Amino acid sequence: MKKLYYTFFIILFSVGSLSAQTTYIINSNTSSYSYTTSFFPSGDYYYQYWIKKADGNLLVAIKNVGDYLIFNEKPTQFYFYAYRPETYHCSGPCGEDWDSSFTATDFNANCFNGVGGSGGRAGAEIVPEFSIISNQVLVNPNPQNGQETNFCDKVNLQAVGCTGTQRFFWEYRIEGGSFQSTNISTAFNETFQFNRSNYLSTTYIGNIDFRVLIDSDTSVTGEEVYSNIISYSVIPCPPFLNKNPEPETTSCVYNNDGKVVLTFDRALITNERFEFNFYTADNALIPTPALSVDSTNKVYTFSGLALGQYYIKYQSFIGSQQTSVNKEPYPAFTIGPPSEFTFEIIETQPACHNEPGKIQLKASGGESPYYYTVDNGTEVEFTAISNVFTLTEGNHYIKVRDKKNCLSVTANDVQI
Structure with a gap:
């Protein structure tokens, strides 16, 4: 028995730019047959066969490759009818008669399969079959359905549609260039x-x-046709911290001038920006601290932080398009106090009423060198951790500070 197989493909391929021309492919072993609106002999049987377009006229292929017919207009009607008459060579009927037919006029479905019917006393030599699939095998990403229209490092792609033996060879094109092969091929619904x-x-x-x-x-060359085109935007991958936050203590135990330094793995590009949110350990949002940026070294320094524990959430944007949100565990840090600065005054009373007294200053903590003033006089730098000097009899006021201008929270302006 001889069978005819018809496979319809609605194909969209690129012409030059993003504009496209629609073409259609039919796979059939009738490609060597001519259209005929009246019965025409083919061996021992007769057939009628045509493919028509929307205006009712015959649709002629613009290209014929093996068993494939390529059209530049949409087929709207397929018709095939064949029969073999009884020959009566057997002193009566020989049982050789058969007929088969198929008519289809709806090619709008994305997937369609059909098999013609046959009858007669002999098995039909020709039973028409065909299937149709849409060329729209690539689905445009739709942000309304939660699909991303951009990516920074990778994107999953599929040629979807009807199950079949077709192979899909992937190509890409960036702005200002032509399509390039990825050297990857997939089947229907297989992810690339x-x-x-x-x-x-x-x-x-x-x-x-x-x-x-x-x-x-894949055994035939020349019947390949390009699909529709889908587009994405390639955006920079979000910046990431390339090390843990680096906190700096407050200058003095009572100041709110702690700092934290964030170093990222890349600099921001044109029109890209950060948004930062600072939280205390108990999840209270605080005003964003003052920021200075060293864009060359990708360093962000926040200052004006009080003692305490914090964590940071940040986002990056290109224009109004959000490109990243950092996820848990959020980078955390602690602003601690410096070594607390203190000092001690040790008095040595004069042996006689007309002799000067002596005092000794002992300083610790903070950051040396240390400085003192007596009665708002000239400031003197300690020559050692402790310093001994004489004072006249009477009341005196002494103030001591360290290199960072930190004052003792327990002993200053002490009266002798």
């Missing part, structure tokens, strides 16, 4: 993960298009 590092420079930011070359039969 496009990894940016395998195909693009680390500095490329911009549009990227994808399409597939649909190969209906």
Whole structure:
């Protein structure tokens, strides 16, 4: 028995830019037959066969490759009818008669399979069959459905549609370039993960298009047709901290001037920005501390922090497009106090009423060198951790500070 197989493909391929021309492919072993609106002999049987377009006229293929017919207009009607008459060579009927037919007019479905019917006393030599699939095998990402329209490092792609033997050969194009092969092919609904590092420079930011070359039969050359095109935006991957936050103590135990330094793995690009939120350990949001940026070294320094424990949430944006949100565990740090500065006054009373007294200053903590003043006089730097000097009889006021101008919280302006 001889069978005819018809496979319809609605294919969209790129012409020049993103504009597209629609083409259609039919796979059939009738490609060597001519259309005929009246019965025409083929061996021992007769057939009628045509494919028509929307205006009712015959649709003629613009290309014929093996068993494949390629059209530049949409088929709207397929018709096939064949029969073999009884020959009566057997002193009566020989039982050779058969007929088969198939008519289809709805090619709008994305997936369609049909098999013609047959009858007669002999098995039909020709039973028409065909299937149709849409060329829209690539689905445009839809942000309303929660799908991302951009990516920084990788994106999962699929050629979806009807199950079949077709292979889809993936290509990509960036702005200002032509389509390039990825050397990857997939079947229907099989995922291809496009990894940016395998195909693009680390500095490329911009549009990227994808399409597939649909190969209906890998044993035939020339019937391949391009699919529709989908587009994404390549954005920079979000900056990441390349080390833990580096806190700095307050200058004095009573000051709110602690700092924290954040160092990221890359600098921001044009039109990109950060948003930072600081929280205390008990999850209270605080005003964002004052910020200074060393963009060359990718260093962000926040100052004006009180003693305490904190954690940070940050986001990056390109224009109004959010590109990242850091996730738990959030970077945490503690602003601790410096070594507390204190000093001690040790008095030595004069032996006689007309002799000067002596005192000894002992300082500790804070940061040396230390300085003292007596009765708002000239400030003197300690020559050692402790300092001994004489004072005249009477009341005196002594103030002591360390290098950071920290004062003792327990002993200052002491009266002797």
